[in-house]
Amino acid sequence: MAEPTTGTQVPTQGGGAFPPFDTTTFPSQIFWLAITFVVLFAILSRFIGPKLGKTIGERKGRVANDLEAAGRHRSDAEAALAAYQQALAEARARAHAASEENRRQIEAEVEKAKAEAEGEAKAAAARAEAAIAATRAEAARHVTKVAQDAAAAIVTRLIGESVSAEEAETAVRATGA
Amino acid sequence: MAMNPMEQFEIHRIGPAVHLFGYDVSFTNQSLFMCIVVGAVTLFFAMAVSRTKLVPGRMQSMAEISYEFVANMIRSTAGDDGLAFFPFVFSIFFFVLFSNFLGLIPFAFTVTSQIIVTFALTALVMLTVVLVGFAKHGIGFLKLFVPKAPLLLLILLVPIEIISFLTRLVSLSVRLFANMLAGHTMLAVFAGFVVALGAAGWLAPVAIGPMLMIVFIGALEMLVAFLQAYVFAVLTCIYLNEALHLHGEHH
Numbered sequence: 020m021a022e023p024t025t026g027t028q029v030p031t032q033g034g035g036a037f038p039p040f041d042t043t044t045f046p047s048q049i050f051w052l053a054i055t056f057v058v059l060f061a062i063l064s065r066f067i068g069p070k071l072g073k074t075i076g077e078r079k080g081r082v083a084n085d086l087e088a089a090g091r092h093r094s095d096a097e098a099a100l101a102a103y104q105q106a107l108a109e110a111r112a113r114a115h116a117a118s119e120e121n122r123r124q125i126e127a128e129v130e131k132a133k134a135e136a137e138g139e140a141k142a143a144a145a146r147a148e149a150a151i152a153a154t155r156a157e158a159a160r161h162v163t164k165v166a167q168d169a170a171a172a173i174v175t176r177l178i179g180e181s182v183s184a185e186e187a188e189t190a191v192r193a194t195g196a
Numbered sequence: 197m198a199m200n201p202m203e204q205f206e207i208h209r210i211g212p213a214v215h216l217f218g219y220d221v222s223f224t225n226q227s228l229f230m231c232i233v234v235g236a237v238t239l240f241f242a243m244a245v246s247r248t249k250l251v252p253g254r255m256q257s258m259a260e261i262s263y264e265f266v267a268n269m270i271r272s273t274a275g276d277d278g279l280a281f282f283p284f285v286f287s288i289f290f291f292v293l294f295s296n297f298l299g300l301i302p303f304a305f306t307v308t309s310q311i312i313v314t315f316a317l318t319a320l321v322m323l324t325v326v327l328v329g330f331a332k333h334g335i336g337f338l339k340l341f342v343p344k345a346p347l348l349l350l351i352l353l354v355p356i357e358i359i360s361f362l363t364r365l366v367s368l369s370v371r372l373f374a375n376m377l378a379g380h381t382m383l384a385v386f387a388g389f390v391v392a393l394g395a396a397g398w399l400a401p402v403a404i405g406p407m408l409m410i411v412f413i414g415a416l417e418m419l420v421a422f423l424q425a426y427v428f429a430v431l432t433c434i435y436l437n438e439a440l441h442l443h444g445e446h447h
Contacts, residue, residue, distance in 0.1 A: 037202065038202055038205040038206045038207065039205055039309065039310050039311045039312075039373070039377065040311065041207070043220065044207040044224070044226075044310075044312075045312045046216075046219035046220055046221055047207070047219075047220055047221045047222055047223075047224055047226075047227065048207070048224075048226060048227075048310055048312045048313055048316075049312060049316055050216070050219070050221040051221070051223070051224070051226070051227035051230050051231075052230060052307075052313055052316055052317075053316075055227075055230040055231055055233070055234045055291075056287065056291060056317075056320075058234055059233075059234045059237060059238070059287050059290070059291055060283065060284070060287040062234075062237075062238050062241075063237070063241070063283055063286050063287050063290070064283030064284075064286075064287070066245070067238075067241040067242070067245055067259075068263070068282065068283050068286060070245040071241070071244070071245060071259060071260060071263045072263070074245070074252075074256075074260070075260055075263065075264065
């Protein structure tokens with residue numbers, strides 16, 4: 020389409036020609052378009068595109084990393100909370116068990132002490148009863164003796180005849196004393 | 197005073213005439229604006245990446261949003277393996293976007309209002325698509341032109357598919373070119389009205405009408421400038437997707 024122009028040819032200017040369809044200007048337009056577009060392509064693809072891509076990528080990476088780190092910290096915190104709660108529950112259970120054990124021990128001791136005291140009390144009571152019984156027997160013996168003596172004395176005074184201790188004893192026993 | 201709305205699309209030489217292999221490749225006002233576009237894009241991004249920080253500042257934020265915008269555009273249309281073409285789509289998008297926007301500055305030249313520029317960019321895209329298609333699928337890339345249909349219908353469908361593929365060369369380039377041309381012509385026409393009415397004595401206050409139109413069309417053109425750059429880049433991604441995955445195999 021574009022015809023070679025000779026050096027003397029001047030592009031037709033103005034007049035009736037419709038400028039965009041003026042083919043004499045086409046070689047120059049294509050030539051400079053090629054140069055400028057290649058320069059623009061080189062600048063954008065070599066320097067600006069990679070730099071922008073890198074910056075945007077770095078930011079995305081940074082944001083993703085930060086989010087990931089935040090997520091990790093969060094799960095760490097949750098794990099720590101769970102561990103704390105478990106430890107707390109364990110400690111509570113242990114304390115409960117210890118106090119239960121303590122209570123049981125004290126109760127057993129109390130029970131034992133009570134049983135001992137009861138035994139002692141019973142023994143003391145038995146001892147006291149025995150003593151009372153002995154005392155009572157002694158007292159009874161004394162009473163019998165007094166009665167025999169009294170009886171012997173009465174008999175002596177009444178009949179003027181002495182009565183032997185054996186006779187008096189037999190006689191007193193016969194009355195049922 | 198002849199106001200020619202087409203004057204803004206005229207290309208004239210700046211500096212000496214340069215010839216290469218018999219072709220006139222002199223530096224022109226358009227060449228200058230292509231250099232300005234490249235410089236502006238470079239400056240925009242260089243300011244952002246000169247001191248990158250983890251927490252971005254305003255410029256870095258804008259650059260990163262642009263980067264993510266293009267990356268998402270590729271990912272959603274051509275899948276993750278389309279990202280291999282990120283520098284290509286990124287360059288196309290920003291070349292077109294800055295050309296469109298810088299062209300809106302009064303007295304600036306709109307690089308993308310030249311059919312040969314948009315056509316060359318489109319040809320570059322289609323050439324890439326064809327090369328990628330054959331590199332990835334070998335001769336199997338030609339299956340792109342064979343839809344799933346009865347054999348008899350294929351006689352009709354295959355030529356249609358081939359024509360529609362070739363038509364993209366025209367549709368992609370003309371869409372961008374025509375949008376830019378029409379918008380800027382309209383702005384120039386209304387600007388001409390303002391000047392003409394302003395110079396017409398007692399009619400001068402009426403000039404407020406076309407003046408308001410310029411404001412509205414200017415706003416509209418900003419939308420169009422972005423939208424056309426976006427459309428161009430998205431269609432590039434869609435065509436690349438076809439080359440990579442043939443009949444919509446991706447995601």
